[in-house]
Amino acid sequence: MNAILDQAAAHWAHIAPLLAEPHDEEDYDAKVAALDELLEVVGDDEDHPLASLALRLGDVIEAYDEANRPIPQASxxxxxxxxxxxxxxxxxxxxxxxxxxxxxxxxxxxxxxxxxxxxxxxxxxxxxxxxxxxxxxxx
The missing domain is CATH 1.10.260.40 (lambda repressor-like DNA-binding domains)
Known part of the structure; x- marks a missing residue:
């Protein structure tokens, strides 16, 4: 296995739960809290090593929101x-x-x-x- 995959495999058990879809409100809240912490670390630095993780976690949260908390249509x-x-x-x-x-x-x-x-x-x-x-x- 190449070195990058070896590193991913070694840390995957810690990262995978962040990237999994929330299964309930408690899990959702934990992901939102994790994203808040990530954003404090990453700030506005798009080149930060964790910036792509923050983006992906934001996508996971947004998908949950769209599926479970639709915004009502309003005039x-x-x-x-x-x-x-x-x-x-x-x-x-x-x-x-x-x-x-x-x-x-x-x-x-x-x-x-x-x-x-x-x-x-x-x-x-x-x-x-x-x-x-x-x-x-x-x-």
Missing amino acids: GVEVLRYLMAEHDITQSDLPEVGAQSVVSAILSGKRQLNWRQICELSERFGVSADAFRSISESR
Whole structure:
């Protein structure tokens, strides 16, 4: 066996559990904790020897999330309402959109957000602009 495979075989019993799909929430939580620790070690160094392990472990966690915790589909209006409630703001507190009457018209489906409004809301709330793009589909 070549030297790399010999090293992999010698350490595989310790690494394999990290790369296996989580079988329950406890295992999932352990993998998330391991990834957090890995990311503290690796930081932003893409050339770090453990960077590829962190990426692979992230893929394992993401696959579990997609299979077991699907993100519900939401319209842009629902997203905007959720963010307003989460940040405890009213229609008048959204100067990015315009006057309260404009926000009301958008929330009721009578108007659509324009690209400028979408970009500003995205920046304000720290979410992808795509979250608001479906706002016209909610009518």
